[in-house]
Amino acid sequence: xxxxxxxxxxxxxxxxxxxxxxxxxxxxxxISRVAGKLVANPLASIGLAIVCALVLAALFAxxxxxxxxxxxxxxxxxxxxxxxxxxxxxxxxxxxxxxRIMFGARVTLMIVALVAAIVAPIGLAVGVSAGYFGGxxxxxxxxxxxIFLAFPRLILALAxxxxxxxxxxxxxxxxxxxxxxxxxxxxxxxxxxxxxSDFIAAIVLQGASPARILxxxxxxxCISSLIIRLTLDMAGIILTAAxxxxxxxxxxxxxxxxxxxxxxxxxxxxxxxxxxxxxxLAIFVVSxxxxxxxxxxxxxxxxKSS
Amino acid sequence: MSDAPSIVLExxxxxxxxxxxxxxxxxxxxxxxxxxxxxxxxxxSGSGKSTVLKAIAGLVAPTGGRVSIGGRVMAPRRERxxxxxxxxVFQDPxxxxxxxxxxxxxxxxxxxxxxxxxxxxxxxSALADVGLEARHRFRxxxxxxxxxxxxxxxxxxxxxxxxxxxxxxxxxxLDVSVQAEILNLISRLRREHxxxxxxxxxxxxxxxxxxxRIAIMRLGEIxxxxxxxxxxxxxxxxxxxxxxxxASRGFTRDxxxxxxxxxxxx
Amino acid sequence: xxxxxxxEVEGLDVTFPGRGGAVRAAxxxxxxxxxxxxxxxxxSGSGKSTTGRAILxxxPAPGIVSARKLxxxxxxxxxxxxxxxxxLRGKRLAMVMQDPKYSLNPVQRVGAQIMETYRxxxxxxxRDCARRALxxxxxxxxxxxETVFRLxxxxxxxxxxxxxxxxxxxIGExxxxxxxxxxxxLDVTVQTQVLRILDDLVAExxxxxxxxxxxxxxxxxxxxxxxxxxxxxxxxxxxxxRLDQARHPYTRALVASAPSLDFPRAELMTVKxxxxxxx
Numbered sequence: 001x002x003x004x005x006x007x008x009x010x011x012x013x014x015x016x017x018x019x020x021x022x023x024x025x026x027x028x029x030x031i032s033r034v035a036g037k038l039v040a041n042p043l044a045s046i047g048l049a050i051v052c053a054l055v056l057a058a059l060f061a062x063x064x065x066x067x068x069x070x071x072x073x074x075x076x077x078x079x080x081x082x083x084x085x086x087x088x089x090x091x092x093x094x095x096x097x098x099x100r101i102m103f104g105a106r107v108t109l110m111i112v113a114l115v116a117a118i119v120a121p122i123g124l125a126v127g128v129s130a131g132y133f134g135g136x137x138x139x140x141x142x143x144x145x146x147i148f149l150a151f152p153r154l155i156l157a158l159a160x161x162x163x164x165x166x167x168x169x170x171x172x173x174x175x176x177x178x179x180x181x182x183x184x185x186x187x188x189x190x191x192x193x194x195x196x197s198d199f200i201a202a203i204v205l206q207g208a209s210p211a212r213i214l215x216x217x218x219x220x221x222c223i224s225s226l227i228i229r230l231t232l233d234m235a236g237i238i239l240t241a242a243x244x245x246x247x248x249x250x251x252x253x254x255x256x257x258x259x260x261x262x263x264x265x266x267x268x269x270x271x272x273x274x275x276x277x278x279x280x281l282a283i284f285v286v287s288x289x290x291x292x293x294x295x296x297x298x299x300x301x302x303x304k305s306s
Numbered sequence: 307m308s309d310a311p312s313i314v315l316e317x318x319x320x321x322x323x324x325x326x327x328x329x330x331x332x333x334x335x336x337x338x339x340x341x342x343x344x345x346x347x348x349x350x351s352g353s354g355k356s357t358v359l360k361a362i363a364g365l366v367a368p369t370g371g372r373v374s375i376g377g378r379v380m381a382p383r384r385e386r387x388x389x390x391x392x393x394x395v396f397q398d399p400x401x402x403x404x405x406x407x408x409x410x411x412x413x414x415x416x417x418x419x420x421x422x423x424x425x426x427x428x429x430x431s432a433l434a435d436v437g438l439e440a441r442h443r444f445r446x447x448x449x450x451x452x453x454x455x456x457x458x459x460x461x462x463x464x465x466x467x468x469x470x471x472x473x474x475x476x477x478x479x480l481d482v483s484v485q486a487e488i489l490n491l492i493s494r495l496r497r498e499h500x501x502x503x504x505x506x507x508x509x510x511x512x513x514x515x516x517x518x519r520i521a522i523m524r525l526g527e528i529x530x531x532x533x534x535x536x537x538x539x540x541x542x543x544x545x546x547x548x549x550x551x552x553a554s555r556g557f558t559r560d561x562x563x564x565x566x567x568x569x570x571x572x
Numbered sequence: 573x574x575x576x577x578x579x580e581v582e583g584l585d586v587t588f589p590g591r592g593g594a595v596r597a598a599x600x601x602x603x604x605x606x607x608x609x610x611x612x613x614x615x616s617g618s619g620k621s622t623t624g625r626a627i628l629x630x631x632p633a634p635g636i637v638s639a640r641k642l643x644x645x646x647x648x649x650x651x652x653x654x655x656x657x658x659x660l661r662g663k664r665l666a667m668v669m670q671d672p673k674y675s676l677n678p679v680q681r682v683g684a685q686i687m688e689t690y691r692x693x694x695x696x697x698x699r700d701c702a703r704r705a706l707x708x709x710x711x712x713x714x715x716x717x718e719t720v721f722r723l724x725x726x727x728x729x730x731x732x733x734x735x736x737x738x739x740x741x742x743i744g745e746x747x748x749x750x751x752x753x754x755x756x757x758l759d760v761t762v763q764t765q766v767l768r769i770l771d772d773l774v775a776e777x778x779x780x781x782x783x784x785x786x787x788x789x790x791x792x793x794x795x796x797x798x799x800x801x802x803x804x805x806x807x808x809x810x811x812x813x814r815l816d817q818a819r820h821p822y823t824r825a826l827v828a829s830a831p832s833l834d835f836p837r838a839e840l841m842t843v844k845x846x847x848x849x850x851x
């Protein structure tokens with residue numbers, strides 16, 4: 001981040017200090033080690049760059065869109081080809097596609113972030129409890145998980161749209177409800193292995209309550225697996241959201257949503273290919289980015305790789 | 307500081323059920339450890355020695371018999387207050403510390419659980435007690451050597467000032483030279499803190515170094531209990547005891563006459 | 573025994589390039605081996621296992637092996653290609669490792685594995701091969717060879733698994749056996765049995781044996797000569813029974829730091845690592 005070499009090297013030295021002086025220094029040192037491994041991996045770096053680009057596009061959309069409105073129609077410019085005025089061309093209502101891609105990044109990012117914020121904690125709580133307590137608790141929780149696993153995403157989303165009306169919020173709920181079971185499974189498998197380890201026995205011997213053990217000792221160890229799964233799932237979540245948008249069930253017009261943009265460009269795909277293809281490429285690139293990042297994170301978190 | 311308690315086992319039995327089969331890991335084990343005594347349990351794999359230790363610690367529930375600590379019969383589910391008085395050191399230095407917690411955190415946790423004051427002082431003094439320095443304090447386990455990790459495990463066990471310490475093969479996974487340091491450490495600490503100690507190992511030389519009395523276990527039962535002098539002078543009464551001692555002395559070429567071939571088929 | 577030594581090693585170096593600088597796992601290791609039992613003793617990181625594997629050409633890339641001399645029965649091992657190695661390994665040079673769980677193929681029956689090893693080196697029909705495999709199982713004192721022949725590795729106890737490994741490695745009648753901690757994973761009473769078998773086979777067949785271990789008691793009771801390694805270097809070569817009269821301070825410290833049944837000590841000596849030993 002800093003451009004001068006002097007301060008950077010002292011930061012480096014502080015982070016790499018083999019004898020950290022405080023908990024914070026130790027923690028940040030660990031994070032920097034993992035980050036270092038991640039960045040050293042070329043494909044992961046590409047993935048990270050793409051995801052960062054998504055976030056930046058979402059944050060700075062108004063400025064990046066050069067003042068063009070994503071919803072302002074200009075029917076004179078209907079289906080204009082890519083040019084200096086419209087970098088990615090214009091859609092069937094004359095709206096600038098480039099601006100719609102930038103603002104659409106916000107929608108994509110919001111959906112992805114909301115789903116992640118919902119499924120990870122639920123999956124973690126369910127999985128860790130099932131894995132640690134075993135017995136009846138495990139059986140009940142896993143059967144509940146199986147029930148949700150049985151729902152196909154799009155069908156459930158259709159059901160929600162029919163019942164509650166279309167919209168981003170309902171799309172998020174529908175996607176979350178069908179996405180959390182694998183996280184519970186992962187957390188449960190990890191917990192079952194962790195629960196047998198000596199360091200957990202040591203904590204039990206010190207008189208810790210089960211709640212303390214689960215929250216402070218078991219759950220933190222599951223988090224890296226969940227993060228990896230989340231990033232790898234992002235691609236699927238984005239595609240599902242795009243699919244919902246394509247069906248008209250997600251974000252409603254005039255909100256720019258990449259899937260809906262692909263849908264609206266369907267009819268003119270042969271002549272004005274940019275209307276459908278550009279949003280499609282955006283979906284593809286972002287999905288790929290998350291995939292590469294997820295793979296890179298998996299390698300970076302693995303204690304055996306150096 | 308807790309007083310060193312006596313530890314008495316009466317007809318302890320532990321049977322595990324695995325896939326429908328009942329496996330008697332411990333059958334009918336009885337012995338009494340006096341307050342402040344260092345008692346050793348030796349045996350080969352499958353002897354049940356580790357299970358006995360876990361039953362004393364309350365990690366495993368007995369299916370028969372009783373464990374009494376300090377004169378009180380212990381229920382399988384231990385109270386938090388009871389946990390303070392008896393601590394445990396595990397065999398594998400790579401598995402007994404939480405991989406994502408610093409040394410400081412590992413030592414702080416028991417203090418927080420039991421709401422003890424003066425945490426900073428206690429942590430520093432525990433580190434000094436086991437020969438670690440301030441520069442080790444905020445390291446993660448993967449930044450420590452095997453010997454250092456065991457020191458942390460011992461510090462963690464002693465930070466609550468228990469009266470009794472159970473050690474399950476604490477040096478088996480360590481190099482000979484590191485083992486020497488850890489054994490010296492344990493020897494010093496149990497003297498300084500006046501602990502009742504039970505030490506489980508498969509290595510007769512190690513157990514003879516630390517313990518006053520030694521129980522030899524085989525297939526879940528105690529074969530005999532010897533004093534350390536009897537052990538050193540080969541005065542075991544049972545043939546298995548003699549065989550074990552002889553085997554520990556190393557390989558002998560003219561040993562045909564010694565014990566018959568033990569069958570290890572299945 | 574024989575005039576030309578079985579194995580001559582001079583200046584063996586094994587280096588692993590790494591991001592934080594190269595790791596020299598073995599440095600300038602030199603020794604000769606006749607038809608005798610040589611122990612290579614050391615703690616973890618001493619380079620003893622690396623040395624054993626380098627002799628068999630088992631150091632994986634990116635490790636680099638170099639030596640001024642590395643000769644087995646007159647053959648230069650340094651320039652051997654895969655074909656050359658496959659002619660030697662199993663037939664003239666063999667290795668037994670620590671845990672049979674990891675060395676035996678878990679999905680193949682024991683007898684089949686022994687037969688396969690035999691057939692790699694000699695042309696023979698199935699019946700003859702099976703007979704030899706059974707004979708080998710008997711030679712390692714397995715009481716019921718026919719039954720064990722049909723078992724899978726996970727059905728074997730530790731001691732039996734190790735005996736099966738020895739049978740498999742010795743069926744080709746090698747001249748040199750390298751045993752890397754062969755008894756460390758075994759109970760002490762089983763250890764004695766397995767060592768006895770090794771001892772008899774080595775004596776009967778006039779094999780050379782390199783016994784890699786960290787257990788000093790075994791070294792002085794089982795082997796003829798001992799090589800002590802520290803940080804990749806050989807710091808001592810001596811008669812195995814005279815380890816306590818060793819000259820190098822590391823060896824003396826190592827011997828003094830092991831607790832002994834016969835010599836009680838109030839405090840064990842610890843090894844003060846002198847950086848001069850790394851020079």
